[in-house]
Amino acid sequence: MKRIYFILALAICTLTASTAMQAQDNRRTPQARRGADRNRERNEDKAPSELTARAQQMNELMTQDIGHARWMRVIYRDLDLLNEKNAPLYYPTTPVNGVSNLCATIFRLVSEGKLPAYEYVDGYEIFDEAHLIDFKEVLDRFEIMYETDTVNNRQHYVVNESDIPSLEVKSLYAKEAWFFDQNNSVYDVKILAVCPFIYLNRDFGEQRSPMFWIRYEDLRPYVMNTYIMTSNINNAKTFTIDDYFRLRMFEGEIFKTENLLNIPLNAYVPEDSIKFEQERIEKQLADFKESLWFKPDTTQLLATDKKAKKANARAQKKAAKEKASKQTDEKQSKQPKAEKSAPARSVRRGR
Numbered sequence: 165m166k167r168i169y170f171i172l173a174l175a176i177c178t179l180t181a182s183t184a185m186q187a188q189d190n191r192r193t194p195q196a197r198r199g200a201d202r203n204r205e206r207n208e209d210k211a212p213s214e215l216t217a218r219a220q221q222m223n224e225l226m227t228q229d230i231g232h233a234r235w236m237r238v239i240y241r242d243l244d245l246l247n248e249k250n251a252p253l254y255y256p257t258t259p260v261n262g263v264s265n266l267c268a269t270i271f272r273l274v275s276e277g278k279l280p281a282y283e284y285v286d287g288y289e290i291f292d293e294a295h296l297i298d299f300k301e302v303l304d305r306f307e308i309m310y311e312t313d314t315v316n317n318r319q320h321y322v323v324n325e326s327d328i329p330s331l332e333v334k335s336l337y338a339k340e341a342w343f344f345d346q347n348n349s350v351y352d353v354k355i356l357a358v359c360p361f362i363y364l365n366r367d368f369g370e371q372r373s374p375m376f377w378i379r380y381e382d383l384r385p386y387v388m389n390t391y392i393m394t395s396n397i398n399n400a401k402t403f404t405i406d407d408y409f410r411l412r413m414f415e416g417e418i419f420k421t422e423n424l425l426n427i428p429l430n431a432y433v434p435e436d437s438i439k440f441e442q443e444r445i446e447k448q449l450a451d452f453k454e455s456l457w458f459k460p461d462t463t464q465l466l467a468t469d470k471k472a473k474k475a476n477a478r479a480q481k482k483a484a485k486e487k488a489s490k491q492t493d494e495k496q497s498k499q500p501k502a503e504k505s506a507p508a509r510s511v512r513r514g515r
Contacts, residue, residue, distance in 0.1 A: 228354045233343035237449070238356070240428075241416030243336040249415040250336075252392045252408060257331040266387070266405060267333040267360050268325070270378060273386055275299065275323050281376040287426050289339065289357060289377050297376050306362055306375070335361040335372070338409075338416060342449055344456065351453055355380040355409045380409070418442045 230236060245254035253266045264272070273279035274297075281302075283295045300321055303310050309327040313320045337359035344351045359377045363370050387405035394403050394413065408414065420428040433441045 228352060230341055230343045230354055232345055232347055234346040236341055236343040238339065238341050238422035239418055240420035241338045242419045243338055243414055243416040245334050245336060247415060252394050259325050265330050268328050268330040269387065270360065271328050275321065279378065279382055281378055284359060284374040284376055291379055302375065306364065329362055332362045332364060333360045334363050351456060353412060418445055421445060
């Protein structure tokens with residue numbers, strides 16, 4: 165009888181422990197569960213990658229490693245795509261002859277599951293599985309027309325090219341890192357992420373809303389061979405979208421720098437002083453670059469310059485004298501020599 169009671173007590177303890185462990189495993193945030201579920205569905209529905217092994221290797225080679233940087237400053241820029249310098253990223257607004265702008269390219273890749281997109285969290289960029297976007301939620305939020313399709317008993321959302329909001333995306337956030345790698349003596353800029361902004365007409369006028377964040381390293385393989393026209397005068401397409409970002413051919417105003425309080429410029433700078441603060445930050449970046457290189461003493465340079473000028477003046481004076489002497493000798497050699505006159509015979513009268 166005691167053995168039966170012992171077995172029952174042991175079974176009850178085991179069941180209680182397993183229930184507690186299961187409850188502990190399920191204690192996660194709702195957002196993390198949603199993100200994990202979305203990521204699992206995305207992996208199941210993900211289309212085969214279009215990237216070849218060579219393209220993937222090229223992307224790895226072009227990826228700048230900033231993990232060992234001894235100095236780095238993260239800058240956020242607001243790119244107005246209607247600006248003339250940024251227009252190559254905006255036009256054509258509708259795909260023409262297989263050519264589409266940056267927004268249409270990003271939207272197509274995200275809809276096909278080839279490019280991961282992350283939620284826009286105010287003040288932070290979190291690129292993890294828990295913050296992957298729900299594509300249907302994005303389509304419904306921005307009133308984008310779509311069709312549903314079932315593949316392998318799963319629902320897909322198909323957006324026609326004419327319904328892609330490439331015309332309404334008029335600005336772009338670009339997150340970049342200015343860094344100095346002491347191990348390689350490299351001072352460079354790396355584009356970290358981009359965020360398209362869509363402009364929609366609401367009850368109170370045109371409203372600007374962020375769509376999602378895209379890591380540039382995920383986007384680069386798809387745009388490194390996409391050629392764009394960068395000039396109205398030269399219509400040859402000699403630069404790619406990747407060249408456009410790497411060479412920093414765009415123009416954007418600084419609206420935030422990474423700081424301890426994680427606040428933008430307008431949170432601590434008066435509105436009429438934001439322009440001066442932006443110029444101050446640009447000057448800090450330029451001054452840091454100049455401070456990396458050795459500069460000799462200006463006094464020594466001035467003295468050396470004076471000596472060089474004096475030596476050059478003496479050499480020029482000596483060359484002028486030699487030239488004048490040579491010209492004089494040539495003139496004398498060219499003059500005809502005077503003929504010797506015959507001796508005059510004295511004639512005397514004889515007496």
